[in-house]
Amino acid sequence: xxxKISALAAPPGNSLTDRPKKWAWEQPPQFTNPDKxxxxxxxxxxxxxxxxxxxxxxxxxxxxxxxxxxxxxxxFMSGAFTPDVAELIKxxxxxxxxxxxxxxxxxxxxxVDESEDEGQLTDETFFQIMKARNPSLFSAMxxxxxRMERMQLEEAKEMADAPITPVAPSFLNVQKDDE
Numbered sequence: 570x571x572x573k574i575s576a577l578a579a580p581p582g583n584s585l586t587d588r589p590k591k592w593a594w595e596q597p598p599q600f601t602n603p604d605k606x607x608x609x610x611x612x613x614x615x616x617x618x619x620x621x622x623x624x625x626x627x628x629x630x631x632x633x634x635x636x637x638x639x640x641x642x643x644x645f646m647s648g649a650f651t652p653d654v655a656e657l658i659k660x661x662x663x664x665x666x667x668x669x670x671x672x673x674x675x676x677x678x679x680x681v682d683e684s685e686d687e688g689q690l691t692d693e694t695f696f697q698i699m700k701a702r703n704p705s706l707f708s709a710m711x712x713x714x715x716r717m718e719r720m721q722l723e724e725a726k727e728m729a730d731a732p733i734t735p736v737a738p739s740f741l742n743v744q745k746d747d748e
Contacts, residue, residue, distance in 0.1 A: 593648030627677040
Protein backbone atom coordinates (compact mmCIF):
# COMPACT_ATOMS: atom_id res chain seq x y z
CA UNK A 570 0.00 0.00 0.00
CA UNK A 571 1.24 3.48 -0.85
CA UNK A 572 2.01 6.02 1.83
CA LYS A 573 -0.04 9.08 0.83
CA ILE A 574 1.91 11.47 3.07
CA SER A 575 5.36 10.89 1.58
CA ALA A 576 6.33 13.00 -1.41
CA LEU A 577 8.05 9.97 -2.92
CA ALA A 578 5.10 7.61 -2.41
CA ALA A 579 3.79 7.43 -5.98
CA PRO A 580 6.02 6.33 -8.84
CA PRO A 581 6.44 8.62 -11.85
CA GLY A 582 3.52 8.37 -14.24
CA ASN A 583 1.12 7.24 -11.52
CA SER A 584 -1.26 10.08 -12.32
CA LEU A 585 -1.68 8.62 -15.80
CA THR A 586 -3.08 5.44 -14.26
CA ASP A 587 -5.46 7.15 -11.79
CA ARG A 588 -9.15 7.48 -12.39
CA PRO A 589 -9.70 10.39 -14.84
CA LYS A 590 -11.30 13.58 -13.53
CA LYS A 591 -10.52 12.59 -9.95
CA TRP A 592 -9.45 16.09 -8.86
CA ALA A 593 -11.45 19.32 -8.99
CA TRP A 594 -8.95 20.98 -11.34
CA GLU A 595 -9.43 18.14 -13.85
CA GLN A 596 -13.11 19.07 -14.21
CA PRO A 597 -14.37 21.92 -16.37
CA PRO A 598 -13.91 25.16 -14.40
CA GLN A 599 -16.81 26.90 -12.74
CA PHE A 600 -15.75 30.27 -14.23
CA THR A 601 -14.12 30.74 -17.61
CA ASN A 602 -14.72 34.48 -17.75
CA PRO A 603 -12.22 36.40 -15.54
CA ASP A 604 -14.82 39.11 -14.79
CA LYS A 605 -17.24 36.54 -13.37
CA UNK A 606 -14.44 34.94 -11.36
CA UNK A 607 -13.54 38.35 -9.87
CA UNK A 608 -17.20 39.02 -9.01
CA UNK A 609 -17.48 35.62 -7.34
CA UNK A 610 -14.32 36.13 -5.24
CA UNK A 611 -15.12 39.69 -4.20
CA UNK A 612 -18.67 38.69 -3.21
CA UNK A 613 -17.42 35.69 -1.25
CA UNK A 614 -14.99 37.95 0.63
CA UNK A 615 -17.20 41.03 1.08
CA UNK A 616 -20.22 39.29 2.59
CA UNK A 617 -18.61 36.60 4.76
CA UNK A 618 -16.44 36.37 7.89
CA UNK A 619 -13.45 35.87 5.55
CA UNK A 620 -13.33 39.66 5.17
CA UNK A 621 -12.43 40.14 8.84
CA UNK A 622 -9.82 37.39 8.68
CA UNK A 623 -8.19 38.91 5.61
CA UNK A 624 -8.18 42.36 7.21
CA UNK A 625 -6.54 40.96 10.34
CA UNK A 626 -3.87 39.25 8.26
CA UNK A 627 -3.12 42.42 6.31
CA UNK A 628 -3.02 44.45 9.52
CA UNK A 629 -0.60 41.88 10.98
CA UNK A 630 1.76 42.43 8.06
CA UNK A 631 0.93 39.71 5.57
CA UNK A 632 1.25 41.29 2.16
CA UNK A 633 -1.55 41.71 -0.33
CA UNK A 634 0.62 39.83 -2.84
CA UNK A 635 0.74 36.76 -0.59
CA UNK A 636 -3.00 36.80 0.02
CA UNK A 637 -3.79 37.22 -3.67
CA UNK A 638 -1.51 34.28 -4.53
CA UNK A 639 -3.27 32.08 -1.99
CA UNK A 640 -6.74 33.10 -3.16
CA UNK A 641 -5.85 32.40 -6.78
CA UNK A 642 -4.25 29.05 -5.94
CA UNK A 643 -7.19 27.97 -3.78
CA UNK A 644 -9.61 28.90 -6.57
CA PHE A 645 -7.67 26.79 -9.04
CA MET A 646 -7.41 23.84 -6.63
CA SER A 647 -11.14 23.90 -5.99
CA GLY A 648 -11.88 23.92 -9.72
CA ALA A 649 -13.37 27.41 -9.77
CA PHE A 650 -11.10 28.55 -12.62
CA THR A 651 -8.10 27.59 -14.70
CA PRO A 652 -4.52 28.72 -13.96
CA ASP A 653 -4.61 31.32 -16.74
CA VAL A 654 -7.79 32.88 -15.32
CA ALA A 655 -6.16 32.79 -11.86
CA GLU A 656 -3.24 34.85 -13.20
CA LEU A 657 -5.52 37.28 -15.01
CA ILE A 658 -7.61 38.07 -11.93
CA LYS A 659 -4.70 38.65 -9.52
CA UNK A 660 -4.39 42.44 -10.12
CA UNK A 661 -8.12 43.02 -9.58
CA UNK A 662 -8.15 40.94 -6.39
CA UNK A 663 -5.12 42.87 -5.13
CA UNK A 664 -6.83 46.20 -5.74
CA UNK A 665 -9.96 44.90 -4.01
CA UNK A 666 -8.01 43.79 -0.91
CA UNK A 667 -6.10 47.09 -0.85
CA UNK A 668 -9.42 48.95 -0.95
CA UNK A 669 -10.78 46.92 1.96
CA UNK A 670 -7.74 47.80 4.07
CA UNK A 671 -7.92 51.50 3.21
CA UNK A 672 -11.63 51.54 4.12
CA UNK A 673 -10.65 50.12 7.53
CA UNK A 674 -8.14 52.93 7.99
CA UNK A 675 -4.74 51.39 7.40
CA UNK A 676 -2.30 51.06 4.52
CA UNK A 677 -1.45 47.39 3.85
CA UNK A 678 1.94 46.23 2.68
CA UNK A 679 1.50 45.43 -1.00
CA UNK A 680 4.49 43.29 -1.94
CA VAL A 681 6.96 40.95 -0.32
CA ASP A 682 10.16 42.87 0.39
CA GLU A 683 12.69 41.30 -1.98
CA SER A 684 15.59 43.06 -0.25
CA GLU A 685 15.27 40.71 2.72
CA ASP A 686 17.40 37.60 2.52
CA GLU A 687 14.92 34.94 1.52
CA GLY A 688 15.66 31.55 2.91
CA GLN A 689 17.74 33.05 5.73
CA LEU A 690 16.01 32.11 8.94
CA THR A 691 17.91 33.49 11.90
CA ASP A 692 18.19 31.42 15.06
CA GLU A 693 16.28 34.07 16.98
CA THR A 694 13.35 33.96 14.55
CA PHE A 695 13.43 30.17 14.50
CA PHE A 696 13.17 29.98 18.29
CA GLN A 697 10.43 32.63 18.42
CA ILE A 698 8.35 30.64 15.95
CA MET A 699 9.04 27.40 17.80
CA LYS A 700 8.11 28.97 21.15
CA ALA A 701 4.78 30.14 19.71
CA ARG A 702 3.90 27.07 17.63
CA ASN A 703 5.51 24.16 19.49
CA PRO A 704 6.09 25.18 23.12
CA SER A 705 6.76 21.65 24.39
CA LEU A 706 9.60 21.10 21.91
CA PHE A 707 10.90 24.59 22.64
CA SER A 708 11.08 23.96 26.39
CA ALA A 709 12.68 20.53 25.84
CA MET A 710 15.33 22.04 23.55
CA UNK A 711 15.88 24.93 25.94
CA UNK A 712 16.39 22.52 28.86
CA UNK A 713 18.83 20.41 26.83
CA UNK A 714 20.82 23.51 25.86
CA UNK A 715 20.93 24.59 29.50
CA ARG A 716 22.07 21.10 30.57
CA MET A 717 24.84 21.11 27.96
CA GLU A 718 25.97 24.56 29.10
CA ARG A 719 26.07 23.42 32.74
CA MET A 720 28.17 20.39 31.75
CA GLN A 721 30.63 22.58 29.83
CA LEU A 722 30.98 24.92 32.81
CA GLU A 723 31.62 21.97 35.13
CA GLU A 724 34.26 20.56 32.75
CA ALA A 725 35.96 23.96 32.52
CA LYS A 726 35.99 24.24 36.32
CA GLU A 727 37.46 20.76 36.65
CA MET A 728 40.14 21.62 34.10
CA ALA A 729 40.99 24.83 35.96
CA ASP A 730 41.24 22.99 39.29
CA ALA A 731 43.35 20.12 37.92
CA PRO A 732 47.08 20.33 38.73
CA ILE A 733 49.36 21.02 35.82
CA THR A 734 51.86 18.25 35.38
CA PRO A 735 55.06 19.03 33.54
CA VAL A 736 55.68 17.12 30.37
CA ALA A 737 58.66 14.84 30.59
CA PRO A 738 61.28 15.37 27.92
CA SER A 739 60.99 12.98 25.04
CA PHE A 740 62.91 12.33 21.87
CA LEU A 741 59.77 13.44 19.97
CA ASN A 742 59.96 17.04 21.20
CA VAL A 743 63.75 17.51 21.06
CA GLN A 744 64.90 20.03 18.47
CA LYS A 745 67.61 19.19 15.98
CA ASP A 746 70.76 21.26 15.97
CA ASP A 747 70.32 22.40 12.36
CA GLU A 748 66.90 23.93 12.91
